[in-house]
Amino acid sequence: MKRIAIQAEDFDVAAELTALEALGGGGVASFTGIVRGEGSLIALELEHYPAMTAAQVDRIVDEALARWPLLGVSIIHRFGRLEPGARIVFVGTASRHRTAALESCAFLIDWLKSDAPFWKKEHFADGATAWVAARAEDEAKAKGWTA
């Protein structure tokens, strides 16, 4: 099973996990990313490259499917305006082996951070805005999987 959704709407984590559990692999791992309520942050605005996003995420998923024996992968990434506490991203993997499920889940979220065409803009209570800068350590983490 390969499920990729790039959407503005929220998603139901329990439903996503249930679908992965139903694949019969015996092991499901997942990661959910949530907007941190830091300081005076009132919202994150996520912009993406619609013509590219789904195809690029699909390539990352294929890479994971080639590296680990997986029965299913689900990735949901939201865009638009998200407030603190809102879910941003979901990665779920199902496998017969816990190592494959856990490792591929970590691989996928690391690669989404450095290789999916999304950009985050912070909105603060005083009206100020700031584009989030890419972190060198995120890039290093993703590249670490190729070492």
Next chain:
Amino acid sequence: MITIVYFAWVRESIGHDEERVERPAPGVTVADLIAQLATRGGGYAQVLSDPAKLRAAIDQRFVPLDTVIGDAKEVALFPPVTGG
């Protein structure tokens, strides 16, 4: 003609999200195109004068800035991505 699309602070500084330009000559790279656009001044110069801060895609695939544009239909210019 080719389409150039811009994202995040590149888009904001330039003031629009896409435009059509004459097809670059054979051999012209993304870096050459960036340098050429920067000569327009204003918001273009502001965000395109330091290519080290930019990333690019050709026909929806990430490429290094020294990639030749060739017969591509779409070039995208943007900051390093911050998804996930």
